[in-house]
Amino acid sequence: MTSKIALHIFNYFIILFGFISTSTPAFAQVTNSKPDAVQMKTYNYADTLQLDFYSIPSKDITLKPTVILVHGGGFTAGQRNGGDEKRLSKYLAAKGFNVASINYRLSRRGKSFGCDCPASIKIDTYVEAVADLSKAINYLTKDSLPFKADPTKIFLIGSSAGAETVLNFQFMRYDYRFKRLPYPNAKIAGLVSFSGAVLDENYIDASNKTPALFFHGVKDSVVPYDTNPHRFCTPTDVGYIRINGPKAIAERLSEIDGYYKVYFNAEGGHEWASLGYEFPELIYEFLEDILRGDDTMKEFESITSPIDSKE
Template identity: 40%
Template structure:
């Protein structure tokens, strides 16, 4: 009986591997840099073009690995999406990235990660026929540093911030983005001309990346690494002012540990967002999620009381 049970488990594992259809690809390479991604496709080939989600892992621009996006990518592939999790330049590795860091170096860490995401995007646009990708439905998602990456990739000016000899189509826009505990340096980067649907989730007690508007790591104003950031709640309100499509899940009292929560444990929320955007639905909603935690950073947001 035990042999049959083991054989059954091996069969299930083999079926799961088939369903994943994971392929490792090099999306950029030059004399000094090689960047890979893992692409997950639905089990059954389709003649219809597939929407694509590009996932950027967290790790403070100094650590983390693309494998942390596997569960999300597998889930999306099983539900009809192409999805890829990318390796990117960890510019802050070995450098100070908190209050005692150097501001210009912190911004470079953002810029290198953003450029790598643009390179991955360009790769799929150029190879859209080969992988049956719908280039009008390219979504981006990230956790923590990855969330900061996707926000700046969506709204920084490509011509100003581009570091490589590559290009994106004129007036290219991502179809939407998902940000887990992310923030942006300047709310004014988001305008009526470039606004896209967005889905945020964030603990409002996060002491690393502000939920509202505050310095990174809540640094003092005389800190060498002082950097003002506008977090999920501030961006959410910005989109409400613009009448844009936006969802926010607030983990009351939760800290930075919630930066990957939905990617890791409740991926159906991500899928629902992608489906709603793909169908052209308009939405504006704020979900309040109790955690049982108390944190002084949440005091300013009385909707959690």
């Protein structure tokens, strides 16, 4: 009898322990789901392309301003959910924005995008990335649910190749190579570029001018600060194309009464494609200024690298 009672007691504790062990993760998940906490969910927006959507869930049906973040990586690498992308996405979502950090086709993965990459292929790569960004915006704005994205208040942020994608999306749509893409029925309220450039600043006009915020190193040898060859290729290189950085874009915007803020680092290089992420407060202020209608900035301002400032 004693042995049977001991066996029953032993089995009881095994069952009890198993229940507690399997129940604890579910309980922890519930307690961590605060009503005002930023949550993230991944969606397929086109074929195998995905976006991570960050927001504070709410039963309010009011549409919200939405930021679309496009990572860098030279069209050969990069990811939507890297550390920089996650931090900025969570920061802006906590401030009340919807944020979608997207993948796009990395058609040069395992290949070169340098001076040995033919210029025609470079152009095709730019066009493909813009097409993917267009699809992502369409996906987020075609219906009010579940994203609650206000199609009149879309902001684009990009780093390096992502910044080139953002700038080409907004400013190159009337070029014959871009104009047949599936552009969304949405208004781009503002642009943020970390070490980005546009193919041809002359396509910027009154119909597509948009307030823009730039972070760029003046000595960037990959994506030029002004008008120069991409990666500073020579005219004899098959990959020779001239592109236009923030100085050229700002000068063009100034000619047509457009608005811009250029943060430049006189000694900086292409590391500003990453360093731009270190200034979330400046980015947030820019977005908020636009939403308030205070978007009349026309400024160049020197900025210190956060790495240098810590030394």
